Amino acid sequence: MSGADLSRLSLNTATVKHADLRTAVDAAASAGYGAVGLWRDRVQEVGAERAARIVAEAGLRVSSLCRGGFLTAADDAGVEAALDDNRRAIDEAATVGTRELVFVVGGLSGSSPGGPPGAATDRDLVATRSRVADRLAELAPFAEARGVRIALEPLHPVFAADRAVISTLAQALDLAAPFAPGAVGVVVDTYHVWWDPELRAGVARAGREGRLACYQVCDWILPLASDALLSRGHVGDGYVDFAAVTTWVADAGYRGDVEVEIFNETVWDAPVAATVATVAERWERHVAPHLAPSPGAGMRLLDAPGERP
Structure with a gap:
């Protein structure tokens, strides 16, 4: 390693999907990362309390827990199942020691991730988004009482049918607006929002x-995989302008960890140590130089296109 400051770099466990929790945590700690982002599958394999100990003993923070959400069920049984699972996710987030629980809100009711619509698929986007708002109203007080913030993640429109009926940062912010900032926030994931012409204003x-x-x-790479979900690449391998987006995020006051989350079969098949080293090198080259707020950033925030002071 080059000796660069990696204290704000977080390894999301999805990036090393085939590694167990301890392997992923140890690799991040050995490389000098400051944090890990956890997926619930890895947490549930060992239990939330043990997961918290593994991270803490390695001297790392938990930047976020992925994921809650999938709130679009239209039937009573589906609604209750979603609420129960999300309450468990909130409790897991509190136990592993992170404030941020990433929410992917879900696609059309009756859809199948990555597959054709079911016979009972509800194609009413307006009603579906309304159900998401209703479920948030039920879950936000529960999360806030446990010191956890629901972090809404807009997904690229290609996933609107089956994974997330919110596609832009503005939509996520509008959903969050009825709630205190400490209860409901938003995620900026470059893979999902890089294309949005209103991204700067939204950030x-x-x-x-x-x-x-x-x-x-992570980066947007082409050609897309047969499953677009797996078309994420290492930072710098695709089309995302990390200098611009990172500068906007820094100018907006973000001082937290920066997670690298990659879904890609080739990356998953690589040795964990190699992936961790590549992530760190790309972070140093493409992200870290832009994390400091620009001079006059506060003034530019007031002047951002489409926004009012």
């Missing part, structure tokens, strides 16, 4: 409202 708004909960980075 500035999120900063002013105190809702920037998590910054996740």
